[in-house]
Amino acid sequence: MALKLLETADYTEMSRRAADIIIKEVKEKPNAVLGLATGSTVLGVYRELAADHRQHGTSYRHVRTVNLDEYVGLGPDHPNSYRYYMNHHLFTHLDIPLHETHVPDGLAADLDEECRRYERLIDELGGIDLQLLGIGRNGHIGFNEPGTPFSSPTHVVKLAPLTREANARFFPSLDDVPRYAITMGIATILRSRRIVLLASGEEKAEAIARLLEGVVTPDLPASALHLHPDVTIIADCEALSLIPKEKRKGDAP
Numbered sequence: 001m002a003l004k005l006l007e008t009a010d011y012t013e014m015s016r017r018a019a020d021i022i023i024k025e026v027k028e029k030p031n032a033v034l035g036l037a038t039g040s041t042v043l044g045v046y047r048e049l050a051a052d053h054r055q056h057g058t059s060y061r062h063v064r065t066v067n068l069d070e071y072v073g074l075g076p077d078h079p080n081s082y083r084y085y086m087n088h089h090l091f092t093h094l095d096i097p098l099h100e101t102h103v104p105d106g107l108a109a110d111l112d113e114e115c116r117r118y119e120r121l122i123d124e125l126g127g128i129d130l131q132l133l134g135i136g137r138n139g140h141i142g143f144n145e146p147g148t149p150f151s152s153p154t155h156v157v158k159l160a161p162l163t164r165e166a167n168a169r170f171f172p173s174l175d176d177v178p179r180y181a182i183t184m185g186i187a188t189i190l191r192s193r194r195i196v197l198l199a200s201g202e203e204k205a206e207a208i209a210r211l212l213e214g215v216v217t218p219d220l221p222a223s224a225l226h227l228h229p230d231v232t233i234i235a236d237c238e239a240l241s242l243i244p245k246e247k248r249k250g251d252a253p
Ligand SMILES: N[C@@H]1[C@@H](O)[C@H](O)[C@@H](COP(=O)(O)O)O[C@@H]1O
Pocket: 037, 038, 039, 040, 041, 042, 068, 069, 133, 134, 135, 136, 141, 142, 143, 163, 167
């Protein structure tokens, strides 16, 4: 049940290791269902996937993708929407048909129905083969904030002040950061067959240290990953800076 921990020298190596895992998955299963994340951490992975596609021709023609989350109120043309981010940073650089890429619809008139539709969609696709995750400074995964029950399906969430502040750097001002989002729930994430969580930089060190302590609690949403049989954490030195060196190799508790 242990989480597998892979320490990398820096952000670049972290991104390459994660991209290698995804590329291998797509080669072994050309119609794989990839669960994707947004944020700064995963940008390097997407650059690596785009470069590999250009240079080596790895094909995504039969791949399907589902994204973790989307801001409520932002549509595909809004430069801060996660749909826009995914098109811009990844999908337009691959040969994946856009209609096989899925992001929750932040403009849906009935948000609860949109959440149910998203759950059905993931089931109809046959479930997620490989889910990529970042981690919030408060330990959130997707937009599952502290206190979210581990049994939660895709749902609408009110964003924590810390999350809005952390993401404000992408917006003109803090006031422009949406207050709500749709996110896959923790139960949705845990149904993925395999999970890869990335962490880079000192601002993630505390969340990673708490995660590796091994206490499973809704106060730290990422700790739900201890309940999953196949999780790899790829973290750079800075993100592991609060973990004693001798504990950094191999399996986490
Ligand atoms: N909803 C996203 C998460 O999916 C992401 O993993 C996390 C970390 O973001 P970053 O990689 O920019 O630090 O925060 C955001 O709020």
